[in-house]
Amino acid sequence: MSRLTTRLYTAFFGRRVGTDSVGNRYFQNKRHRWVLYTKLAEPSYVTPEWHGWLHRITDVPPTESAAVHKRWERAPQPNFTGTPKAYLPAGHLLKGGAHAQTSAQYEPWVP
Numbered sequence: 646m647s648r649l650t651t652r653l654y655t656a657f658f659g660r661r662v663g664t665d666s667v668g669n670r671y672f673q674n675k676r677h678r679w680v681l682y683t684k685l686a687e688p689s690y691v692t693p694e695w696h697g698w699l700h701r702i703t704d705v706p707p708t709e710s711a712a713v714h715k716r717w718e719r720a721p722q723p724n725f726t727g728t729p730k731a732y733l734p735a736g737h738l739l740k741g742g743a744h745a746q747t748s749a750q751y752e753p754w755v756p
Contacts, residue, residue, distance in 0.1 A: 655681060663708035665692045671699070671706065689724040 659672035659679070667690055668683035678699050682690060691699065694707035703710075725731045736744040 651679075651681070655679075662698075662706045663695075665695050665707075667692065669695070671695060687723060689721065692721060 655672055658674045660674060662671045662673055662678075664670050669690065669692075670681045670683075672679055672681070678701070680691060680695070680699065684690065692707075694712045697703045698706045733740050736742060
């Protein structure tokens with residue numbers, strides 16, 4: 646659906662459930678749950694608490710229950726694939742294409 650039809654569907658059939666820390670607004674009706682993004686429509690902008698609610702892992706939205714955060718948890722990050730911040734492993738062409746030298750020497754098997 647396009648952005649306009651999503652907004653019309655939301656206006657006529659959606660009931661607002663809450664808003665997350667990023668500003669995304671969450672809605673539901675009898676059959677569906679959805680999000681209207683404040684920025685780019687990128688699923689990685691959905692916080693973990695709301696992700697669980699959207700995918701029906703929990704029926705209680707985060708606005709009605711306190712989220713328990715572990716000390717090892719980090720803030721969610723957007724998907725950097727295709728951007729200059731994307732992860733590039735050692736030996737990638739954009740990193741020079743050279744792998745680190747290994748200490749073991751290669752000896753081919755000779756029958």
